[in-house]
Amino acid sequence: DAGVTQSPTHxxxxxxxxxxxxxxxxxxxxxxxxxxxxxxxxxxxxxxYYEKEERGRGNFPDRFSARQFPNYSSELNVNALLLxxxxxxxCASSEYGQGRANTEAFFGQGTRLTVV
Amino acid sequence: xxxxxQMEGPVTLSEEAFLTINCTYTATxxxxxxxxxxxxxxxxxxxxxxxxxxxxGSNKGFEATYRKETTSFHLEKGSxxxxxSAVYFCALSDSWSTGNQFYFGTGTSLTVIP
Numbered sequence: 001d002a003g004v005t006q007s008p009t010h011x012x013x014x015x016x017x018x019x020x021x022x023x024x025x026x027x028x029x030x031x032x033x034x035x036x037x038x039x040x041x042x043x044x045x046x047x048x049y050y051e052k053e054e055r056g057r058g059n060f061p062d063r064f065s066a067r068q069f070p071n072y073s074s075e076l077n078v079n080a081l082l083l084x085x086x087x088x089x090x091c092a093s094s095e096y097g098q099g100r101a102n103t104e105a106f107f108g109q110g111t112r113l114t115v116v
Numbered sequence: 117x118x119x120x121x122q123m124e125g126p127v128t129l130s131e132e133a134f135l136t137i138n139c140t141y142t143a144t145x146x147x148x149x150x151x152x153x154x155x156x157x158x159x160x161x162x163x164x165x166x167x168x169x170x171x172x173g174s175n176k177g178f179e180a181t182y183r184k185e186t187t188s189f190h191l192e193k194g195s196x197x198x199x200x201s202a203v204y205f206c207a208l209s210d211s212w213s214t215g216n217q218f219y220f221g222t223g224t225s226l227t228v229i230p
Contacts, residue, residue, distance in 0.1 A: 035218075040223075042120075042122075042207075042220030042221050042222050043205075043218070043220050044220075045217045045219070048217060050216075056216075056217050058217070090160065092218075096216035097216075103216065104150060104165055105209070105216065105218055107152075107159040109158055109159045110158075
C-alpha cells in the first residue's frame with residue numbers, strides 16, 4: 001500500500017514568490033496535517049484538516065494557507081516567500097476522527113523548500 | 117500549553133552500547149506519547165508509542181515507558197547498532213484537547229560507531 005506521498009520533493013523559489021505543496025494521504029485516512037521542520041529542529045505544526053474542514057492552526061502568519069479536497073488530498077500554499085520559510089515541509093495523515101483517539105501520524109518524505 | 121523537552125545531542129556511542137535518550141513533557145490533558153525516528157533525507161517514521169500511564173511501547177529493541185508521576189517517556193535500547201544512527205524525536209498528541217496536533221521535541225542525533 002502507498003504511504004503518504006508529497007510533491008514535489010525539492011523546490012527552489014525566489015523571495016516574494018508563491019508556492020503550492022501537495023499531499024496525498026494513506027488510503028482511508030481522512031485527516032491531513034502539515035508541519036514545518038527547520039534544519040536542526042523538530043517539526044512545528046501548521047495546519048490540520050479533517051473532512052475538508054480546518055481543525056487546527058499553528059502559530060504561523062496568514063501567508064500560510066491550506067485546503068483539503070473531497071478525495072482527502074491536501075495543498076499547502078505559502079505566499080510572499082521569505083528566506084526564513086526555507087525548510088522541510090512534512091505532511092502527515094491519520095485516522096483521527098474515525099473512532100480512534102490519539103492515533104499516530106504517518107508522515108510523508110517531505111518537500112524541501114529553498115527560498116533564495 | 118503542551119510541550120516536549122528532549123535531551124540535547126548529539127550522542128555518539130560505540131556499537132553494542134546502552135542507549136538512553138531523555139524526554140519529559142507538559143500537558144494539560146491525557147496525551148499519548150510517541151518516539152519517531154528520522155533517517156537522513158527522509159520523513160519521520162513511528163518507532164513506538166504509549167497511550168496511557170504505565171504503558172510500555174516497544175519496537176526493534178527500543179523501549180519507553182509512560183511515567184505520569186515524572187511526566188517522562190525516556191527511550192532506551194540495550195545494544196545499539198550502526199543502523200540505529202538517526203535523529204530521534206519525542207512527541208505528544210492529545211486528541212481530546214488539541215485534535216491530532218503533535219508537539220515534538222527538538223530531536224536527538226545519534227551516531228553509532230563500529
